[in-house]
Each structure stands twice: as structure tokens, then as C-alpha cells.
Amino acid sequence: MLKMPNLEVHQPDAVKHDTKVSAQDVNVYYGEKHALQNVSVNIPDRSVMAFIGPSGCGKSTFLRCINRMNDTIPIAKVTGKIIIDNQDIYDPSLDVVQLRARVGMVFQKPNPFPKSIYENVAYGPRIHGLSHSKADLDEIVGASLEKAGLWKEVKDRLNDPGTGLSGGQQQRLCIARAIAVNPEVILMDEPCSALDPIATAKIEELIDELRQNYCIIIVTHSMQQAARVSQRTAFFHLGTLVEEGNTTDIFTNPKDQRTQDYITGRFG
């Protein structure tokens, strides 16, 4: 039998932020398949929430509900409520395009557009008309790259193609791109799974900084990563939310046997 991994859980000042995202009885169906069953969870503002669980457990599916990315899949059907700042995002009166500007997303594989570094970051602000002059736009691009910790590395080659950066830099570019439209929530779908350990460490550091200003939700396969970057953790298994709580509690004192089994490496 495996022992509990020696996880370094750092738990800063107790999380006492208001709820930013609140899910109530969310169900997702992909055609006949019931992919997510009755998930209810409150996600606090200005902190990092990690979703962990074995492959196919529904954690990414749930993440993609929060900015309605599942709308792009024709066979997907979502029921239940997801409330961001007292507003149900599945309310027909809400424009999904506006929602996605408020809820940014970073994907598993870095996906910079085949444009220059500058144009990649300027893409969102241009679409949403956030800048009124070239100087404004320069300001937004610079600040976003700065926040994403990429400014120093790319400031002399803003016109080079974004696809020419290294994998870790590309992922930080995608984070800068997301930040540029001033989101309130940032969703990250396994943002480090395609990166090497050094690039991963940089992204994790960045997530820790971004937590000061954003509500961050991250899906990860690495329990160490969940322990390092998140304040709260939710464990998903077979389409249900098994357990959710402070990261320290989940990793040191899980209530559910399945959580215990998963974090000790018995399955997954």
C-alpha cells in the first residue's frame, strides 16, 4: 500500500473571501451520456480553486460550463444554475460573448494565434473596444504582458510571431491575452500539462500572484500542483463532486474514502 505523498501544503491566512461563482445542481449531458451530475459548489473570489480527479471525471466539463464553452459542442446540454455576481450565466438575457470577456480561459495546450506577440494580446481589447487610441492599446498590451511575467522576455520582439516562443512562454502569452480583456474569473484547463518543470514553476508562481486580483479556477492532474497553488480543492469522480473544502483539509484529512484513495494514489 502506498503512503500519503509528502505534500507541501502552504495555507495562507484563512480564506474569507466572498463567493464569486456559485454553481447549483449543474448537470451536463453529451447526447445520451450524463457527464456531470448535480454539482453544487461555491467558489470564492481572489483565491485559487483547484479541481482534481481521475481522467474523465467531469472536472474539465464543469470548468467549461463556467464560461459556457460547452455551447460550442452541438450535442452538449447543460441544466442547473451557475451564478456569477448574482447573475445566472445561463439566463437567456445574458450575451455569451460578454460573459466570456468576464470569464477568461487558458487552455491545456498553448494556443497562440498565428499573429505577432503584440497582436495576440491586443486581440481581445480590439474586439471589445477597450482602447481608444494606439497609446491606450500599447498600455494594455504592456501591462498584460507585465502581469503575465512575459514583458521582460518579449519587449524587444513584440512583432515576432507568437508561435515562435517556447511552450512556457506561449502559455504565459495566452494568460496575458486572457488578462488583457480585464476578466474577473480566469479558468485554467490543465495549463501546465504540456510544459516542462521549469516553465511549470513559472506559471505556478504567476497563478499565485494573479490570485490577488482574480478568481482563479484551475483543473489539474497533478496533486502536488493543486496543493501548491490552491486554497480550496474540489475532488471529482465519475461525474460527481465528491468532496470540496480547504486544500489543507482535503489533502491531510479527507472525509470521503474515494478522496483518500485518490490522493494516496490508489487509483487515478
Added chain:
Amino acid sequence: MSTSVLLLGLLVAALLAFGLGLSRANALAKKGDAHLHSRAGYYGTYLALWTLLPALIVLGIWSAAEAPIIRGVVSAGLPENVKALTPAEQSLIVGRINSVARGLPRLTPEEFETVRKVRYGFTTPAEAQRVLQERGTVLGSAPEPYVIAAAYEQVELLQRSRTMLTALIAALALGGFAYANWRMSPTLRARNTVEAMVLTGLFLASTVAILTTVGIVFSMLFEAIHFFQSVSPLSFFFGTTWDPRFSAAGSGSNTSGQFGLIPLLWGTLYISIVALLVAVPVGLFSAIYMSEYASRSIRTIAKPLLEILAGIPTIVYGLFALITFGPFLRDMGAHIGFEISATSVLTAGLIMGVMLIPFVSSLSDDIINAVPQSLREGSYGLGATQSETIRRVVLPAALPGIVGAILLAASRAIGETMIVVMAAGIAANLTLNPFEPVTTITVKIVSQLTGDLEFNSPQTLVAFALGLTLFVFTLCLNIYALYIVRKYREQYE
């Protein structure tokens, strides 16, 4: 025996060899003193190939060489006064000999004897003509004795050749089989040999297309050089007047006409541009609809329907342009006050544009589909709408491939013949007016080569120079298009 019977016999022999090889290999395997190198089937194929291939090669060469050699021997035996005739008259006589030779085997033995007597003067040639005619061989006049003699010789030679060939083929098939059978042992690397033979076959198949292309280029090149000996390249490539003067053909080099390429090139490009102006927007929009907006059920119906357009023979488009669309345009123009000729740049260009739509849309559709879904999601994730995503992310990413598709369509347009022959007109005008008829390089190639013409005047040889120009033109376009498409592919692989 005829070639087809021999071929059938060889195939049967090969099948037998395969069966024998298979059972022998199985027997060897069962004996069990050694492990077989290859599976039993390969030993069968090995035997079959050795039985078939050498005989087949000889059969092919022999069948090709037989007729010319026999003809040479027969004409060498013709009387001196016949040999003194002009080549045209000689070929007439050879034709008569062939007719008689084809008729002889159909006669009964008695009739055969009757005709044979003509050779020695015992029967009249008219009698021979009557006998042959009864058995279905119609001759213009009574065959001269030397024609009958030559025909007999030809028939005899052919029979002898066939006997020899049959014997040779049988010997080769047996020899090949015996050799392979002797080679057969558990250690024989049958699979490797068989695969090497198959590989050679595949290689030969691929060289056929390449060699044909090379052959076409060279034949065009030599005839074009021939042409440039009588017309200077400068006046061909930069001349602005196309006036080949058919009436003056063959009446001296001073009146050889003017062969200026420019009006034809202009007509070709003008029509192609009009065609692309139709095909590119329509094709591209339909590709965007198909790949980004259409539901799966619409896509499965609409895409094949669109591609049917590509399967319509171009002459049908040409007919449509000539009979329906051209007159329609002319009448429309008359209503609004434009004078539109029934055959015009506009007619040919618009119809050709319709023909090119499936090329542009089908290729662009594939290219747009190849843009990774992750880029679209990245854009949606930033709050972009679907149309913003298409305009700002998908199309720029697909642009090099789309340009490649357009260039391929352009080279189709430049080389297109039937539509322009029927709808563009034949007057070599150098005009900007799209309502007037123009002509293209392909139309002129067709018109220079139709009719009774000698193949040594500039009037006909110019077709080869035109063809070569067209070939080089579209070749460059195609190479450029392939280069762009390939560069694009590397981006995402």
C-alpha cells in the same frame, strides 16, 4: 496462336505454378527438418512470377516487333517497278496487301487454292477478287499477281512467327518454372524476392506518368524550335497582331503572317480574371459556410452536390454558355442599352467562374477545417463572436492555403479549352471591353490544328509554341501554388 490466347495460357500456367509452389512449400514445412524462411504463399507467388514474367516480357516485345518486321520483309520482295513508286502510292499497295492477307484465312481450302493459282497465272485476278468478295473481303479492283504473292508471303510469315512465338513462350514459361522450382528450399528468401518484384512493378507504373510528361515536353519543344526557325521569338512573344494568314499557307515565306502572342495571352488572362472574380468570392463564402456554420446534415448533402459541379464535362458548360447564357446576356444587354456580343469575355468568364467554384470551395473547405479547433476556442474564450473568430483568426491562419487553392484554380482557368472555344469567340482582339469577343491561347491551338493542314508550315507549328507557352505558364503557377500549400502545412504538423 493469337496474343490473347497465349496470354490466357500464360495466366493459367502461372496459376498452376502458384498452386504447385504452395503445396510444395507446405510439404517442405511439414517435413519439419528446417524452418521455412517465408510463408508458403510467397513460395507460390515466387514460382508463379518466374513462370509468368520472362514469357510475358518476350511476348510483349515480340508482339510489338512482329508486324513491322514482316512488313519490311514483304515489301523487300515486291517487284522493282513497285519499289520505284512514290511513298504515298507504295502505302496504297501495302494497304491492298494487308486486305488480301486478312481475307485469305477466311477462305475454304478449295477457294484458297483458286486464289493461289492467280499467283502462277492459272486463274484471272478478277476470279480471285470474286472469291475474296464472297468471303467478305471487298477490294477496289482485281488484285495484281504480285499483291496476292505478297499477301501469301505475309500470311505464311505470320504463321511461322506465331509458331515460333508459341514455342518460345512455352519454353520460357517452363524454363522459368523449372529454375524457380530448382531454387526452392526452406532457406530461399521468397518473400524478399517477391516483394522486390512487386516494388519494381510499382516503380515502373510511377515512371509511366513521368516519362509521358517528359515526352510531351520534348515533342512540344522540338516542334516549337521548328516554329521559331521561321518566326523570330521576339515577334512571337511581343507581337501585338495575330494574323496567321491561312490563305497564304505554303505560298512562300514572305507572306507567312504575323504570330503575336500578346492578344491571345491578354484574352486568356482577361477571361481567367473574370472567372476568378466569380469563383473566388462564391467559392470562399461557400467554404466558410460549409466548414463553420453548416450543420452536419446540411454539410453531408450540400458538399457532394457542390462537388458534382466539378464532375460536369467542360463541353457541357460550353454548350450552356453558347446556347443559353450567351444569348441571355446579349438580350439583357440590349434591354439596358449595352451591346453585348453573344460570345464575349463576360460569357466565357462567368461560366468558367461557375466551373471553378467547386475547386475553390472544396480545397478551401479542407484548409479551413485543418485550422486547429484550439485556435477557435482560444478566440471564443476571449469573448469573440463566431464571425470575428472567422475573420480574425481562422481566415488569416488559412490564408496561405486558400491562396494556394486560388492559384490552382487560376491554372485551371488558363488551361481551360472547351468553354472558351464555344463561348469566347475566335477574334484575336486586344480589348478592355468585356462585352466584346476575345480569343485565348487554347482556342487558337484548336483552330490552328483543325482542318486539312500540312504539318510543316508556321501556321500549324505555332500551335506547339502556344502549347509550350501555356504549359510553362501553368507549370509555374502550379509549382508556386504547391510551394505555398506545403509551407502552410508545415505550420501545424
